[in-house]
Amino acid sequence: MNASLLYSLAAVAMIPVGAISAVSAVGESPNRQVLSMVEIVQGLEKEGYGPFAELSRDDGRWEVEARKGNESLELTVDPLTGKVLSQHRDDPEQAPPAESMALSKLLQSVLDHGSYRNFEEVSFERRYWEIEIYKDGQKRELHVDPITAKVIADRIDD
Template structure:
């Protein structure tokens, strides 16, 4: 009886594994994607307001932006940067006036080669930039006024060989970013 229970449990776990790895694959922009800094810079130019969050989910960049009265979630194609759709959303905390543009901060993180950026958000007065590097989730805490990193946290997370290959390819693209006039991100 115990053997049958163990076999059933292991079978269920085995059936769930493809869904878990598929979910992880959807958290990383595909090979050939535009750099997030370029996508965000375009969104900053096309929409009036403050970008306060972005996350790569279900194959698209979900970017939240607020002006004085309306907040929207833009769904952007990672390979072209073009808007696929948008919808109204609630506004969270936005960066203070005089903050560095988030596109410059993201460009600096990309240039540092710290990992693949999977999202960012403005929370408790700081930018939290989420990355994947060497099978780990990494989070940078960045001052919005200076662009300097104040903290770093890591969680181990195993990625499949395919995901690691995509990550390595994406990182090599991000290291080609122009490194002039960028904020100082300390490790």
């Protein structure tokens, strides 16, 4: 057998090993999907977080302002697992009224009653939730009643 054929066979034999090592080194499947904002909020609610004041994406992770017990916190949340990566005390933000709908239910209601998709940011502003979301490929800004989940304003986000 000549040397070039041996080198070619050796190179081909190494491809699967390298591919397996690359996946193992990262620790995640390359096909793994990120959790939706609704799924992130549902998980946090189950862990006792809420009410929420704001959720947004920064550097690929969710930044969340919420309360847990009597403490105002800022969380960094992994978008693949929903795991809280860090949390620290934060200045309290205005919270929705006590009789407000759970945020996960409100967000799901927005999805169920319109052709909205892909939440980008959610924040509570004075009397309503301000939601940045997409509809028909266009970024929209919604104002949503915190008690009824009714969309009270829908405009193009500029």
